[in-house]
Amino acid sequence: MIINQKVSDILEKQFPGSVIQPEEPQNDYIQLLPNNWNEIAKFLKKETELKFDSCQCITGVDLGIEENLEVRYNFHSMKHKHKIEIRIAVDRKRPTIPSVEQVWRGADWLEREVYDMYGVRFKGHRDLRRMLLPEDWKGWPLRKDYKTPNIYNGMKVKKVRKGWD
Amino acid sequence: MGFLEERFEDNIVTAKVDQLLSWARSTSAWYFQFGLACCAIEMMATAASRHDLERIGMMPRSSPRQADVMIVAGTVTLKMATRVKKLYDQMAEPKYVISMGSCANSGGPYSRAGYHVLKGVDQVIPVDVYIPGCPPRPESLIEGLLKLQEKIRHERPLTKKK
Numbered sequence: 001m002i003i004n005q006k007v008s009d010i011l012e013k014q015f016p017g018s019v020i021q022p023e024e025p026q027n028d029y030i031q032l033l034p035n036n037w038n039e040i041a042k043f044l045k046k047e048t049e050l051k052f053d054s055c056q057c058i059t060g061v062d063l064g065i066e067e068n069l070e071v072r073y074n075f076h077s078m079k080h081k082h083k084i085e086i087r088i089a090v091d092r093k094r095p096t097i098p099s100v101e102q103v104w105r106g107a108d109w110l111e112r113e114v115y116d117m118y119g120v121r122f123k124g125h126r127d128l129r130r131m132l133l134p135e136d137w138k139g140w141p142l143r144k145d146y147k148t149p150n151i152y153n154g155m156k157v158k159k160v161r162k163g164w165d
Numbered sequence: 166m167g168f169l170e171e172r173f174e175d176n177i178v179t180a181k182v183d184q185l186l187s188w189a190r191s192t193s194a195w196y197f198q199f200g201l202a203c204c205a206i207e208m209m210a211t212a213a214s215r216h217d218l219e220r221i222g223m224m225p226r227s228s229p230r231q232a233d234v235m236i237v238a239g240t241v242t243l244k245m246a247t248r249v250k251k252l253y254d255q256m257a258e259p260k261y262v263i264s265m266g267s268c269a270n271s272g273g274p275y276s277r278a279g280y281h282v283l284k285g286v287d288q289v290i291p292v293d294v295y296i297p298g299c300p301p302r303p304e305s306l307i308e309g310l311l312k313l314q315e316k317i318r319h320e321r322p323l324t325k326k327k
């Protein structure tokens with residue numbers, strides 16, 4: 001049995017309307033709506049058949065200037081030795097998504113990194129600060145519409161050198 | 166050393182105080198032990214037993230207040246640049262800076278697309294010797310350090326500048 005289909009069916013049964021069914025059947029990921037993501041996350045961790053007790057990675061993706069942002073979660077179960085990827089699209093203008101920091105403790109810094117690079121606000125995160133960039137940095141550098149600043153704290157960032165192109 | 170040379174018995178050397186001081190400085194240039202990126206690995210290899218920096222009088226110091234030379238080994242991000250400047254300000258005079266590797270010289274691979282990298286550490290602190298390479302081999306680093314020693318040896322700390 002393919003784990004993606006199984007998880008998708010269980011989630012659809014438990015939380016009707018939360019799973020976005022793919023146009024073509026595929027085994028790569030499960031697309032979810034962000035509304036009750038926190039409850040779904042708790043369910044994924046607790047349910048005896050699933051037991052996704054390890055949050056391995058959280059990634060942000062910018063799908064394009066006109067498109068949405070996306071947050072991707074990779075979960076693994078130590079008990080059942082299966083893993084899934086979950087994708088949740090968030091609106092570019094108001095990028096808010098429930099936090100799973102209190103479900104998986106390891107999600108803390110991963111969510112902070114996604115916030116740092118894409119500006120996705122994780123609602124309910126207890127310490128949502130920038131992770132890698134300095135705290136007075138402006139903008140979200142891995143978004144496609146990011147403009148590199150010319151100056152930061154009196155230091156030039158862009159340096160035009162003739163003959164390099 | 167002038168007309169006094171070879172007038173005394175063996176093992177007595179005559180020199181001007183100026184020259185003696187700069188010679189002593191050049192042969193005990195202790196460097197500040199900190200690395201920013203992969204160049205630091207090469208710096209550690211230079212300090213280790215095969216290349217052995219201590220044979221030219223350089224030993225690592227972990228405090229900027231005891232160090233004479235700062236080897237900027239690696240990518241200087243904008244976040245780190247403020248720290249590098251602060252560490253440089255904490256060093257006691259006379260102090261020297263070696264910019265090691267492409268990243269510290271000009272931004273290296275990040276010089277065009279990096280939004281977060283300082284394009285050359287010379288924008289923040291004055292640099293004495295630039296060492297090219299990505300990363301430079303220990304031989305290049307030693308060459309740069311010998312160049313720095315040469316520079317220090319030609320200084321005249323007690324002579325008033327005109």
